[in-house]
Amino acid sequence: MKKVLILGGGIAGIEAAIHLGKIKTRGRAVFDVTLLSERDFLYVYPLSIWIPTGGTAPDKVCFPLRDLADTHHFKVAVERVEAIDPQEQSITTERGVHRYDYLIIALGAGKLKPKGAEHFLSICGDPREALLIKEKLDRLIAAGGGKIAVGFGGNPLDSSAVRGGPAFEFIFNVDNLLRKRGLRNNFQLTFFAPMESPGARMGANAVAAMGGMFKRLGIETRFGRKIREFCPNGVLLEDETMIDTDLTMFIPALDGHQLLRQSGLPLNGAGFVTINDYCEVTASSSFSPSGKTTIYAVGDAAALEGPEWRAKQGHIAEVMARNAAHNMAVQEIGGSKKGYRQHLSILCVMDTGNGAAFVYRDQTRGIMLPLPFIGHWLKKGWGAYYRLSKLEKIPRLPFM
Ligand SMILES: Cc1cc2nc3c(=O)[nH]c(=O)nc-3n(C[C@H](O)[C@H](O)[C@H](O)COP(=O)(O)OP(=O)(O)OC[C@H]3O[C@@H](n4cnc5c(N)ncnc54)[C@H](O)[C@@H]3O)c2cc1C
Structure with a gap:
């Protein structure tokens, strides 16, 4: 053998x-x-x-x-x-x-290491960081309010080395949680990214839909400005403006x-x-x-x-x-x-905590379909399917 x-x-x-x-x-x-x-x-x-x-x-x-x-x-x-x-x-x-x-x-x-990387947490890093984010978020909720900034970076050497989807999912899930707790008005949420149109590779429909969601949910955006450095209390952008935060969740570009x-x-x-x-x-x-x-x-x-x-x-x-x-x-x-x-292809059920958007892109099509409520449970269902089919407790579907 x-x-x-x-x-x-x-x-x-x-x-x-x-x-x-x-x-x-x-x-x-x-x-x-x-x-x-x-x-x-x-x-x-x-x-x-x-x-x-x-x-x-x-x-x-x-x-x-x-x-x-x-x-x-x-x-x-x-x-x-x-x-x-x-x-x-x-x-x-x-x-x-x-x-x-x-x-x-x-x-x-691997991940690129931006200046001041010790001042943010990432959902895409070591598994323990997801729990650290939870602890910090729980502390802000217990305190009754705060400022949360979420973003992702790009790698000019490889356009595929960008991971933006989980950043969108994270901020929409946080927004949903704060609304459920009746605390949303006490929090300032900001989404930032150095590119002019983050998420553009999912297609124009997706970018427009996401822009609409940020507006509707009152999430501020800072796009098209490079990140100079992460600081203990915020994110300093290249134009010297600062995004003040109590919690920064950032996904560095991959390398x-x-x-x-x-x-x-x-x-x-x-x-x-x-x-x-x-x-x-x-x-x-x-x-x-x-x-x-x-x-x-x-x-x-x-x-x-x-x-x-x-x-x-x-x-x-x-x-x-x-x-x-x-x-x-x-x-x-x-x-x-x-x-x-x-x-x-790009295939993603982008979760918002109370629903999701189905995003698909290939050589010929770019689709974004809102799936209120059911989308969230579809993604949860995929998790159960993934576990059970890998352990051969249920048959594997030919297309998944
Ligand atoms: C938060 C998040 C959400 C995502 N959501 C989606 C989604 O909804 N849909 C989708 O299609 N994709 C999604 N992705 C992307 C997807 O998870 C990745 O593309 C996929 O995990 C890549 O798998 P991989 O095995 O190549 O790498 P990884 O999953 O990173 O696995 C690499 C493995 O190598 C091990 N390893 C690393 N270094 C060493 C070493 N020196 N010695 C031994 N072992 C080592 C690591 O411990 C790890 O187990 C998401 C990614 C993240 C981070």
Whole structure:
């Protein structure tokens, strides 16, 4: 059996492990799969948006890797990866050295570090930060009022390295919570972003709808001004104006995982691993004595190629992971390879706490559909579906 190492136990790494385990020839597994993860749980980021407002709890967002590994017959080693050596086909972790025949890089992305980063919290960072945001928000609510600013940044080196959706979801959920508590008038909410038209890649309809929502809900906006620095009591913009805050939730732009920069693997300008349509790391065959492609990169760690509006999203990470598993199998047992680019789309149920908006964009269409009330429960339902289908307690739907 060929030994596969998967680096990272996020949405992409787990999907790759599940699909590699299903690949069999004459009833026998083709691959011996080990997933290396610094955490012993899968953290499902799309569900974490409700932690700060108390709409969910961390145990509903964290799935133990052991349960997934037992269900799908792969091995898990909870070890932090410290180095990737493609020439030696080896991975060094805090515990030792692992060798591979095939490698899947699914380490997620790093984050740019703006000046004064210690003065904001991020829903997209370490899972513990979601709870810190909750604590701070609870303290403001207990105090009866305050100023909250929410924003996200961009990466000029890679237009796909921006994560704005959860910032919109967060501010709408906070607004909803404050209204339910009868405290909304005591809070000043501000949404800020350095681009003129944040959310533009979701399409013109979405931007217009969001603008309307900010107005209707009385959320102030500061767009098109670069962020100079984050301060203990606010956000200083390049035009010297200050957004005063008691709580700043900011999502920095993504950049390549720090480990990749030292690996010698080919990277784009922002540090993401360059791949072809089959998720094969560019020129990775040159690292292998057999001349075969041995290294794949999937999910947020990989450099996406495609239209300007392409986005690093969970459903794209899953397609890439399934394709990488399939394409690896093609090398061992034949068949034809599958590409991810034809699947590039933006697909998002943007939650507002009391409803949602369904956002879809592909090469030909851009749709934003308001889904009052039911949209919120659709997204919650997706969370339950995701957990149960990954644990094979319910069948997987072919389109999800
Ligand atoms: C708050 C939030 C909400 C989102 N909402 C949506 C949504 O509604 N819809 C959608 O499609 N997408 C959404 N996304 C995007 C989606 O979650 C990501 O695209 C997806 O998680 C990418 O999966 P990944 O496995 O590539 O990366 P990650 O999920 O980041 O996983 C990377 C894994 O690698 C591990 N790792 C990192 N470094 C090391 C190391 N040195 N050693 C060992 N392990 C390591 C990490 O612990 C982690 O488990 C959201 C993202 C966030 C942050």
